Every structure is written in C-alpha cells, then in structure tokens.
Amino acid sequence: MEFIGATILLVFLCPSAIGGRSGEDYVRPLPRETLSLPWRPVRSSDPQQVHISLAGINHMRITWITDNKSSPSIVKYGTSPGEYTSSSQGESTSYKYLFYNSGKIHHVVIGPLESNTTYFYQCGEQGPEFQLKTPPAEFPITFAVVGDLGQTGWTKSTLDHISQCKYDLHLLPGDLSYADYQQHLWDSFGTLVQPLASTRPWMVTEGNHEKESILFFESRFQAYNARWKMPYQESGSTSNLYYSFEVAGAHIIMLGSYTDYDENSEQYAWLKADLAKVDREKTPWLLVLLHAPWYNSNWAHQGEGEAMMASMESLLYAAGVDIFIAGHVHAYERMERVFNGRVDPCGPVHITIGDGGNREGLAQRFFKPKPEWSVFREASFGHGKLKIVNSTHAFWSWHRNDNDESVNSDEFWITSLSTSGCIVRKGWKILMSP
Ligand SMILES: *[C@@H]1O[C@H](CO)[C@@H](O)[C@H](O)[C@H]1NC(C)=O
C-alpha cells in the first residue's frame, strides 16, 4: 500500500526535468466534457466563489458572492487562524441578465499587508475561514500562467497540476469561464477555481469569451467586470479591461484585446503613460499579457492580433518589454525575441499559452515550415510557470497535461533587457514625448 502511495505521489510532483514522450509521438487527447458543478452552496448565506487579486502596493482585493442581499461586505483577517486582528469594509454590486439575477458580489480591499506572509480571513462575518499568502517583496517570485481555462475535465487536470507547484501568483491572459451567456456558468467557474483563487492572487485580463453583448444594450463584459474586478483604478486606468500592477521587481501590464487600442484610444494613451512610469532600477522585469497573440504560427485565429500589434508594438519595443504572453490559440507556442515580424534581440520573448483545457479542444494545425521566429510549438493542454530568479534571470517552463500527469515539456532561461543596451534612453524619450 505504502509503495503505491509513494508512486502516485511521485507522478504528481511538479517535475523539474524535461520528460515524457516527445511532442511528435504524443497522442492528442480529446476535449473533455464541461464539468457539472453545483453552483448553489448547501447553506445559501455562506460566501461563495472566493477569489483574491492584488489591489495596489501591499493590498489585496477579496471578492465573493452571497445569495443573501443583506450579507455585509466585510473581511476580517489576521496572521493566526481564528484571530482576526484587522477588519475592512468594502463595496458590493450585482447585475441582471435576461432572467438571471446575480448574487451580491462583494469586493473588499484589505491591507496594508506584510509581504510573503500567510493571512487567515473570513468573508461577510460568516462561513469558513480562508487563507492566502501574499507575494514576496523581492525575487525570487514564481508565476503560474495559463489562459483559456473553461471548466472541463482538462481544466480540472490543469488546476490540479498548478496546485501541486509552489507559486506566488496566477496570471490569466483571457477566456475564463466560457460561460458564453449562460450566467450560472460564471458561478460554477467561481466555485471551481475557489480552492486556488482564494489562496493566491489571480490577475486576469479579458478574452473574447468574456464579451457577452446583448442586442441593443451595450453591456459587453457586464458579468466579467462585476465579478473579476482588477486594480485598474489603482493603476490610473479608467477601464477594468486594461491595467498594470507591480509585484516583487516586476511591472506587469494587462492589456485588453477587445477594447479600443488605436493611437487615439484611451488604452493607447494609458499604456504610453504607464510605460513612462516604469523604473527599471526598481522593476527590472517588464511583462505584458493580453488575449489575442501578435505572433502565432497556428492556423487558429490567424491575424486577429495584427491591428493591435500595428498600433502598439513599437511602444512595447521602445520600452524594452521582456516577455509578452497571450492566450486565445488553444495550443502552446514559444517564440524568439521578435519585433516587426522578425527575430530581434531587443524585442520581447512571445509566448502563447491558451491551452488551459476549455471545451473547444486543441488547435492542432501549425504552419509548415515553421517561421524563423517560432521556437517550440505543441497542441496540448497544460500550463506555464515563470520563475523570476533575480533582476537579470528568469526561468520559463511549460508543463503538458500528459493524460492526467504534468510533464515538463519546454523550458528555457530568459535574461532581462533592463541591463542590455536595448533600451536606448534617447530613443525612448523621443517616443514618450507628447
Ligand atoms: C442574511 O444576512 C443577515 C446579515 O448577516 C442576517 O441577519 C440574516 O439572518 C441572513 N438571512 C439569511 C436567510 O440567512
């Protein structure tokens, strides 16, 4: 018995060495069914769908939903279980969609919090205790990265693998629930991710599946904005669809592929101002995430990111962005440093990681031959892990869901552009001047 237990444990350890079958002989698994999850809790007044996100320096936003409209938007917290030495009051919202009425959606910002510390908290003065760990103030810091999650058997497998790894923060470049207008699927998604999303901050940006427009009403992103409020106000943005945050020594920009991005848009003006504020001494790492990839050698979603790239690529290039992560294409692809369609040592490393496990299945057709800027590509479900080791070095790995096992299938070191000759101060200033 013990031996069997040990074997099972080994299988689930977050692997650190490249292993498993090579991409070529790997038999691609079929999509899995959407899980059928209870989306009403047993006791209807307990908090549900708890998730957390960073909300400015040393602060965290706690989000949850209650059926009880009188339930208070209060979080009590402290560093020992059951001993709540602090308390914060927040706000709440709700929305209607045809015949659906959402629960009361609570958003409470807590802090200031110590970094790299475990806090115990209770939502709405009722229900179970949750715990979270704040990210470290310095390197090393580890991010779990995965897009296009959905809520299928493969999503479950991906989330299980992530939960077995040590990481500080979850980055999600769009397409969360795949609710696609069925509002109760937003609730079941919230229930599915709660075990992870209540313990580590989830920083997300919107994908096309978050866009739910009803004819005649311009209420796109209604459910997404109500449920997944991100620190946009904290980062000087006027829209929940794009924002930035800083953690350890990284400045991370979450862009919106599904809102205006042309040179006269608010997003463009905000991006330019946000990039101008970046201090590479303080945050040597500069990352950008969004949904629709700009470089993509898969036949799926070809060209969908092109207009945004035409508008914004030179801004990111001038700022010396290190890593650019997208989702949307249901496969994994890692690119060279690229700019303007070519390999360029001063461009960002591009990565597409839209392989979280949604019901639409994998995007299996890649361009042949492989473009010079594409390094590694594979249509499999999985997740990525980015460990920023210090101000100059980061280690990226991609973990394939090999059936139900997590197999480390691609890995490489990235060095930050912050100390390279790429960020030519003069050129940067010219670009940034109004
Ligand atoms: C709803 O919440 C209020 C405030 O906490 C509480 O007094 C009331 O009993 C709750 N109602 C139900 C049905 O649980």
Ligand SMILES: *[C@@H]1O[C@H](CO)[C@@H](O)[C@H](O)[C@H]1NC(C)=O
């Ligand atoms: C965070 O805390 C852990 C455990 O307490 C410690 O091992 C680690 O070095 C800390 N990390 C940082 C960056 O302070």
Ligand SMILES: *[C@@H]1O[C@H](CO)[C@@H](O)[C@H](O)[C@H]1NC(C)=O
């Ligand atoms: C950063 O980490 C890399 C990889 O571990 C190491 O080679 C390098 O010396 C480190 N740099 C500093 C300044 O510590």
Ligand SMILES: [Fe+2]
């Ligand atoms: Fe998508």
